[in-house]
Amino acid sequence: MGIAERKGRERAEREQRITAAARLIAESEGWNAVTIRRLAEEIEYSQPVLYSHFENRDAIVAAIAIEGFGELATALRQAAHGSAGCQGALESVAMAYLAFARAHPALYEAMFTKATGLRFAETDTRPELKDAFAALAEAVGPARADVEVATETFWAALHGLADLERSGRIRQGARAARVRLVVSCLAEP
Amino acid sequence: MGIAERKGRERAEREQRITAAARLIAESEGWNAVTIRRLAEEIEYSQPVLYSHFENRDAIVAAIAIEGFGELATALRQAAHGSAGCQGALESVAMAYLAFARAHPALYEAMFTKATGLRFAETDTRPELKDAFAALAEAVGPARADVEVATETFWAALHGLADLERSGRIRQGARAARVRLVVSCLAEP
DNA sequence: ATATATATTCTAGCATTGCTATATTTTCAA
DNA sequence: TTGAAAATATAGCAATGCTAGAATATATAT
Numbered sequence: 001m002g003i004a005e006r007k008g009r010e011r012a013e014r015e016q017r018i019t020a021a022a023r024l025i026a027e028s029e030g031w032n033a034v035t036i037r038r039l040a041e042e043i044e045y046s047q048p049v050l051y052s053h054f055e056n057r058d059a060i061v062a063a064i065a066i067e068g069f070g071e072l073a074t075a076l077r078q079a080a081h082g083s084a085g086c087q088g089a090l091e092s093v094a095m096a097y098l099a100f101a102r103a104h105p106a107l108y109e110a111m112f113t114k115a116t117g118l119r120f121a122e123t124d125t126r127p128e129l130k131d132a133f134a135a136l137a138e139a140v141g142p143a144r145a146d147v148e149v150a151t152e153t154f155w156a157a158l159h160g161l162a163d164l165e166r167s168g169r170i171r172q173g174a175r176a177a178r179v180r181l182v183v184s185c186l187a188e189p
Numbered sequence: 190m191g192i193a194e195r196k197g198r199e200r201a202e203r204e205q206r207i208t209a210a211a212r213l214i215a216e217s218e219g220w221n222a223v224t225i226r227r228l229a230e231e232i233e234y235s236q237p238v239l240y241s242h243f244e245n246r247d248a249i250v251a252a253i254a255i256e257g258f259g260e261l262a263t264a265l266r267q268a269a270h271g272s273a274g275c276q277g278a279l280e281s282v283a284m285a286y287l288a289f290a291r292a293h294p295a296l297y298e299a300m301f302t303k304a305t306g307l308r309f310a311e312t313d314t315r316p317e318l319k320d321a322f323a324a325l326a327e328a329v330g331p332a333r334a335d336v337e338v339a340t341e342t343f344w345a346a347l348h349g350l351a352d353l354e355r356s357g358r359i360r361q362g363a364r365a366a367r368v369r370l371v372v373s374c375l376a377e378p
Numbered sequence: 379a380t381a382t383a384t385a386t387t388c389t390a391g392c393a394t395t396g397c398t399a400t401a402t403t404t405t406c407a408a
Numbered sequence: 409t410t411g412a413a414a415a416t417a418t419a420g421c422a423a424t425g426c427t428a429g430a431a432t433a434t435a436t437a438t
Contacts, residue, residue: 046418048416156346156350159349170341174341235389238387246424382437388432390430398420400420401417405412
């Protein structure tokens with residue numbers, strides 16, 4: 001009997017609707033507008049139902065953050081493959097990273113400032129997180145010996161640029177110049 | 190009659206007590222523990238008094254963030270003067286930046302993630318913000334032609350490193366290596 | 379010195395939030 | 409069809425940011 005399967009499917013669907021609604025609201029009105037009541041209304045169930053899917057509000061944000069890391073990884077890989085040459089790929093990846101952050105500000109916020117509980121270097125690290133790091137390492141790797149240090153530094157530079165751009169603390173216009181500086185640093189030995 | 194002066198002094202003192210209490214609580218228990226009720230209790234006044242000093246809770250965080258930028262500026266300058274040579278100064282400044290973020294995590298959080306409303310490149314930008322940027326530029330400046338781009342990129346790299354370290358997403362051990370990489374990039378033409 | 383006006387502070391409460399205990403309904407198997 | 413179990417809803421708690429209005433203290437003018 002496929003009853004259990006159907007129920008499982010329906011639950012997964014509803015869970016998806018929850019995160020989708022949360023993402024939509026967060027992107028259009030900010031994370032403060034993402035309340036349990038609002039989400040319950042959106043999916044047309046009562047509030048306690050949400051707690052049968054997620055332990056608490058933060059867990060919803062964390063789930064979305066993990067989605068985001070998966071999407072970021074594919075976006076970076078797509079950029080890497082679209083461009084030939086080491087330096088060209090690095091620059092493409094860097095620009096893709098910043099574009100991603102700019103296109104989904106609430107998602108990026110979930111990934112890097114809301115869901116701080118998601119560690120990287122631990123045993124329970126979700127594959128999506130490792131994969132995003134790996135996508136960056138692939139772009140950095142071929143050109144350098146100290147891959148890990150270089151990748152961490154590359155990531156930090158990109159994240160810093162994304163964050164300071166978002167908060168309007170560095171000029172929006174000089175993005176390309178800053179990326180060129182970062183990339184030129186990492187491309188050479 | 191110095192009555193108005195006395196009142197002004199008392200008000201300023203009370204305001205200082207509010208931000209001091211908020212900072213203390215934030216550093217020891219996190220920003221969630223910084224509630225208006227808690228602060229009111231701490232300064233031994235009723236809650237509405239706080240609203241005669243600050244428009245709302247966020248304004249308290251913003252005031253603390255500005256304090257933080259001032260302190261960061263002096264810390265960076267101290268590091269720059271303590272070390273001779275261009276490259277040496279750059280590295281000292283970088284390490285001082287990361288140490289500052291590590292020593293006052295709640296303060297740093299206030300500066301860069303809580304008080305997002307504080308813009309840099311606008312007319313109403315507080316001098317403390319400009320000064321912190323200037324302190325970085327002083328360290329970057331002598332070695333480069335494109336000072337502004339280089340300073341923005343330097344800042345972004347440092348902020349990214351601080352943020353990813355704080356959230357445990359890059360290894361705590363390799364800090365020096367990453368800083369060396371960043372500095373070597375900016376020191377050379 | 380006293381009364382009045384002004385400034386200051388407090389009490390009490392509203393609306394919203396995350397979350398949960400409990401009641402109710404629906405679903406499935408015997 | 410009926411009874412157990414799973415799923416869902418109602419109602420409410422405690423905490424939060426914030427504010428209206430009452431009450432108190434303070435300074436000035438007579």
